[in-house]
Amino acid sequence: MLENSFNQLVEEIRNQLKPDEQFTLTLDSEQSQFTRFNHAKVRQTGSVNDGNLQLVLMHNQRSSYREFPFTGDFENDRRTAIQAIASLREEVAQLPENPYLVLPAGNNTSREVHTGQLLNPEAVVSALLPVVTDLDFTGIYAAGSVIRAYADSVGQKHWFATDSYSLDYSLFTPDGQAVKGTLAGSDWDSEAYQARIEESRSQLSRMAQPPKSIQRGQYRTYLAPAALAELASMLSWGGISESSHQQGGSCFSAMRRGEKKLSPKFTLKENFKSGLVPRFNELGEIAPLELSLIESGELINMLTSSRTAKEYGLEANGASEGEGLRSPEILPGDLDHDRILQALDTGLYLSNLHYLNWSDRPTGRITGMTRYACFWVENGEIVAPIENLRFDDSLYQFWGENLIALTNFQEFVPEVGTYGHRNLGGVHVPGMLVENFTYTL
Amino acid sequence: MISELSHFLNVIDVPADWVGLRATKEAATTRSVRDGIPETNGSSLTQGVMVEVLVKGQIGYAATNLITLEGIQAAAQKAYRQAIAASEWNIHSTPISARPKVVGQYVSPLMKPFDALSPGEINDILIKITRELKVSDQIVQTSATALTTETETWFVSTNGSEVYQHFFRIGTDYSATAQEGAIVQRRSNNGWLASCYQGGLEYFITPDLWARVQQVGTQAIELLTAEDCPNETTTLVLAPDQMLLQIHESVGHPLELDRILGDERNYAGGSFVKLQDFGNLVYGSPLMNITFDPTVSGEFASYSFDDTGAPASREYLIKEGVLQRGVGSLESQARTGVKGVACARASSWNRPPIDRMANLNLEPGDQSFEEIIAGIDRGIYMESNRSWSIDDQRHKFQFSCEYAKRIENGKLTKTLRNPNYRSITPQFWSGLIAVGDRSTWQMYGTPMCGKGEPNQAITVGHGSPIAVFANIEVFGGGA
Numbered sequence: 001m002l003e004n005s006f007n008q009l010v011e012e013i014r015n016q017l018k019p020d021e022q023f024t025l026t027l028d029s030e031q032s033q034f035t036r037f038n039h040a041k042v043r044q045t046g047s048v049n050d051g052n053l054q055l056v057l058m059h060n061q062r063s064s065y066r067e068f069p070f071t072g073d074f075e076n077d078r079r080t081a082i083q084a085i086a087s088l089r090e091e092v093a094q095l096p097e098n099p100y101l102v103l104p105a106g107n108n109t110s111r112e113v114h115t116g117q118l119l120n121p122e123a124v125v126s127a128l129l130p131v132v133t134d135l136d137f138t139g140i141y142a143a144g145s146v147i148r149a150y151a152d153s154v155g156q157k158h159w160f161a162t163d164s165y166s167l168d169y170s171l172f173t174p175d176g177q178a179v180k181g182t183l184a185g186s187d188w189d190s191e192a193y194q195a196r197i198e199e200s201r202s203q204l205s206r207m208a209q210p211p212k213s214i215q216r217g218q219y220r221t222y223l224a225p226a227a228l229a230e231l232a233s234m235l236s237w238g239g240i241s242e243s244s245h246q247q248g249g250s251c252f253s254a255m256r257r258g259e260k261k262l263s264p265k266f267t268l269k270e271n272f273k274s275g276l277v278p279r280f281n282e283l284g285e286i287a288p289l290e291l292s293l294i295e296s297g298e299l300i301n302m303l304t305s306s307r308t309a310k311e312y313g314l315e316a317n318g319a320s321e322g323e324g325l326r327s328p329e330i331l332p333g334d335l336d337h338d339r340i341l342q343a344l345d346t347g348l349y350l351s352n353l354h355y356l357n358w359s360d361r362p363t364g365r366i367t368g369m370t371r372y373a374c375f376w377v378e379n380g381e382i383v384a385p386i387e388n389l390r391f392d393d394s395l396y397q398f399w400g401e402n403l404i405a406l407t408n409f410q411e412f413v414p415e416v417g418t419y420g421h422r423n424l425g426g427v428h429v430p431g432m433l434v435e436n437f438t439y440t441l
Numbered sequence: 442m443i444s445e446l447s448h449f450l451n452v453i454d455v456p457a458d459w460v461g462l463r464a465t466k467e468a469a470t471t472r473s474v475r476d477g478i479p480e481t482n483g484s485s486l487t488q489g490v491m492v493e494v495l496v497k498g499q500i501g502y503a504a505t506n507l508i509t510l511e512g513i514q515a516a517a518q519k520a521y522r523q524a525i526a527a528s529e530w531n532i533h534s535t536p537i538s539a540r541p542k543v544v545g546q547y548v549s550p551l552m553k554p555f556d557a558l559s560p561g562e563i564n565d566i567l568i569k570i571t572r573e574l575k576v577s578d579q580i581v582q583t584s585a586t587a588l589t590t591e592t593e594t595w596f597v598s599t600n601g602s603e604v605y606q607h608f609f610r611i612g613t614d615y616s617a618t619a620q621e622g623a624i625v626q627r628r629s630n631n632g633w634l635a636s637c638y639q640g641g642l643e644y645f646i647t648p649d650l651w652a653r654v655q656q657v658g659t660q661a662i663e664l665l666t667a668e669d670c671p672n673e674t675t676t677l678v679l680a681p682d683q684m685l686l687q688i689h690e691s692v693g694h695p696l697e698l699d700r701i702l703g704d705e706r707n708y709a710g711g712s713f714v715k716l717q718d719f720g721n722l723v724y725g726s727p728l729m730n731i732t733f734d735p736t737v738s739g740e741f742a743s744y745s746f747d748d749t750g751a752p753a754s755r756e757y758l759i760k761e762g763v764l765q766r767g768v769g770s771l772e773s774q775a776r777t778g779v780k781g782v783a784c785a786r787a788s789s790w791n792r793p794p795i796d797r798m799a800n801l802n803l804e805p806g807d808q809s810f811e812e813i814i815a816g817i818d819r820g821i822y823m824e825s826n827r828s829w830s831i832d833d834q835r836h837k838f839q840f841s842c843e844y845a846k847r848i849e850n851g852k853l854t855k856t857l858r859n860p861n862y863r864s865i866t867p868q869f870w871s872g873l874i875a876v877g878d879r880s881t882w883q884m885y886g887t888p889m890c891g892k893g894e895p896n897q898a899i900t901v902g903h904g905s906p907i908a909v910f911a912n913i914e915v916f917g918g919g920a
Contacts, residue, residue, distance in 0.1 A: 033523075034895045038704045041532035045523045046502030048791045048895075049516070052487070064560070065483030069506040076507075080486075091482070094561030096568065098479050121519075122526040129530050139707040140894035168894075170707040176834075178706070247475075247582035248620040249627075259623070354710070357830045359841055360859060360918040362625045367839050369832040371710075388832045390839060390863065418895035441837050441863050 002029060002147060003159055005074050010151040012078050016085050022058040022103050022153040026282055028421050029070055032144035033121045040137040042125055057088035058103055062095045064088055102306040104152035108286050116163030116186030118143045127190060131197055139169030146422055148278045156284035168416040171200050177207035177385050179373045180352055184414035203373055212376045212384040220347030221437035222340055225411035228429045230353040234366055236324030240293055242302040243323055246312050251364035251395060255299040260396050262297040263403040267331040269293055277327050277425035287318030332430040333406030342380040343405060343433055349375040364395040390441040398434045407431040442595045443603055449513045450597050455521040459495035459537050461598040463748060465790035473586040474567035482560060489790035494520040498534030499527050504791040539772040540598060540749050547606040547745035550738050553642040555589045563587055573651065574617040576658035579665060585615040587645055602750045610741065611644045612637040612888060615654060619661040626664035626858055628657050628843050631682035632825040637741045637886035660844055663856050669917035670845055670860040676820030677862055677913040681883035683842055684905035686826040688801055691866040692731055695835035696758055698769025698777055699796040708894050710833025719779045722764040725870025730804035731759040733768065733782045741886025741902035742799040749794055751783035770796050788897035795893050800902035806876030813875050813909060820848040821915055823860045839863040859918030869910060877906030
């Protein structure tokens with residue numbers, strides 16, 4: 001029904017258009033349930049029906065946009081769209097020319113609909129909480145349908161709809177140590193949920209000992225996949241963007257200048273094969289199924305949008321306007337799961353990281369905190385959990401000469417963000433073992 | 442809209458103990474220019490209604506952008522079913538007193554309306570800013586942005602509340618990036634999007650605009666040849682545009698009662714502050730006076746009522762260094778027995794209210810800028826945040842600034858680049874040894890304070906004088 005309403009609206013906008021005008025229309029829509037937990041009780045519970053359209057009008061090398069609600073009520077949405085077109089026409093005529101404006105082109109179309117088996121909203125609490133009544137369980141369950149769609153004046157059209165859920169939780173010991181777990185998919189599986197909780201319960205038992213205080217310094221360190229995912233996410237913040245490089249902001253400019261390389265063990269790519277996120281961008285362009293970014297330590301590509309390509313005379317590679325990672329993958333190495341502690345020998349085992357930021361982006365330096373199940377390890381044996389530590393290190397070190405090994409398995413770390421709307425997808429990453437990871441406080 | 446919402450409230454059929462309807466309509470405009478070329482122009486409209494239903498001590502919510510009787514009725518029934526399903530697993534039985542009856546309104550001060558300049562005129566000014574920022578060929582990128590937001594909220598409830606609030610908000614930003622080989626330095630106007638206020642275009646075309654633009658461009662170039670910030674433990678003087686972040690991260694967030702209660706532990710974390718600390722914890726030196734103050738005219742997060750209808754007032758959170766009360770809503774106050782403030786806020790119609798900072802300010806002391814600098818033999822003065830990180834208990838932090846000066850023998854001397862500092866919250870605030878007077882007090886804000894599950898980005902305001910901290914570890918850039 002929403003698809004019909006969207007299609008009707010697209011036709012209406014096409015009919016309203018004058019011959020020398022162009023448009024793109026993108027849709028974000030969701031029907032979501034959010035239930036928030038604390039101490040294995042319900043803190044907040046509710047639902048959100050939301051939809052948002054962005055209409056960009058392009059004329060005479062100028063453009064502007066209007067965002068307005070998509071309610072699914074065609075007459076209502078049609079009225080808003082017509083007002084938006086009139087308002088855009090008036091505004092666009094006043095704006096300065098943009099020589100780098102990219103008009104929609106091509107004939108891409110796609111339609112993907114993934115239906116799932118989600119819990120009935122009223123059954124969520126009784127399905128989740130009885131399993132954790134003896135635990136200090138906190139977190140959020142989010143579920144429902146998410147739609148991303150696109151249409152434009154040259155006839156391109158994409159529709160991506162998916163049912164999905166995510167459970168993002170933490171279990172705490174009485175003195176505040178914690179383990180984290182996530183579960184995500186399209187079909188709720190109560191056995192998988194119970195198994196994941198049992199696994200977390202087992203990890204939590206390791207946290208019972210008093211935490212060990214670690215002095216600042218450099219330590220051999222194992223970063224589990226969730227921790228590596230946090231580091232990888234920084235690359236979307238002006239890291240792997242061609243535009244950022246051109247404007248002096250990228251951490252990889254030193255590689256572009258030929259001054260630095262990463263370890264031959266390190267390979268990063270965009271990989272859309274899992275189909276968890278749409279491949280189309282704000283111009284209806286389809287990203288390649290795979291795009292190599294860093295291969296065996298060498299910079300192969302930066303994410304290049306069509307606008308950036310036009311501005312700097314380059315070739316676009318399907319990147320979105322923001323030139324951030326949409327479906328990243330770091331390739332695995334050869335370290336067996338069972339050999340992680342033995343290979344670490346003596347040092348720190350980090351399950352997760354927290355509140356990362358660039359401390360010096362041009363040199364690739366990132367700071368952040370350890371979080372959740374993090375341990376001091378001696379002679380291949382876990383000795384004790386640690387007190388939180390701050391790290392500050394350069395990716396040219398931990399993905400460069402200090403990278404000892406990557407695990408031979410990857411984990412999928414789902415994207416559970418909900419700013420504005422529920423995010424989709426996630427990152428496929430292995431764990432990694434590094435030498436001399438730098439801790440500062 | 443109040444009468445429409447009241448009509449919905451009278452007609453919808455749910456057997457609840459209390460029902461509240463909060464409608465929000467927000468129109469936001471973004472205009473940005475990079476290197477003299479328009480990058481973004483446009484505006485967004487979002488509107489919808491949050492229905493909250495209280496039954497058996499449990500609130501259920503449902504938010505919809507379909508503002509019709511059918512849409513609201515469907516939302517109310519969903520909210521009711523959610524509340525019933527959760528009521529046996531309730532973390533705390535919410536009393537109706539957490540949603541008091543209140544009637545009133547608020548309108549932001551506004552001198553120069555947003556439509557006093559056309560979109561074309563605003564673009565012309567932004568283009569001129571980017572051109573003026575390019576004071577040298579070593580400036581490789583310039584940008585300028587103006588954001589305006591007009592928000593109206595209406596709140597009605599079955600116990601008689603009727604609140605209307607109308608906010609005009611503006612945020613501006615401009616910056617220049619300078620490069621010489623591998624050295625890249627960026628200087629902005631007080632840190633990224635820190636110039637955020639309630640009001641109109643009077644905060645865009647300010648009397649000092651063009652002088653400040655020239656200064657930002659010149660300082661970006663100056664940083665290229667400046668010395669790196671040294672690694673040492675010293676006296677640190679922070680400008681108000683960095684105190685914005687310092688207050689926010691190391692005072693505001695740790696005092697939120699919902700964090701202390703554990704609601705936030707899975708996302709942004711908890712707090713080193715415990716419930717028993719209120720009334721007696723020595724948080725900082727006696728010079729530390731922090732107020733929660735949504736009454737400051739023009740500050741970014743001013744209001745008369747929070748999103749549950751609680752009337753807002755100025756309150757001391759920390760007085761003469763001692764912790765007085767928490768950033769906790771009526772709901773959190775009922776859960777903890779700790780005094781709080783009117784701070785239950787939601788980012789929009791599609792999110793439920795949670796404990797939030799509004800304006801959180803460091804109150805001024807009695808020394809001028811010149812007097813403070815003159816009293817320091819050796820130290821470092823830093824301006825404008827560029828990087829921030831703090832642990833999940835709001836304890837160990839590391840912040841970076843854009844621009845710094847050495848202080849030697851009572852004078853500001855050499856410019857320093859890549860200034861960073863790190864410390865631990867209680868130690869840091871205990872080292873507060875001087876606070877600037879009202880002449881040094883400036884207010885800033887940000888629209889991007891993130892918190893909550895589901896996530897919410899909200900507006901906050903922070904005002905501060907310059908402040909001096911003893912024995913702080915500072916360091917420079919480089920790998």
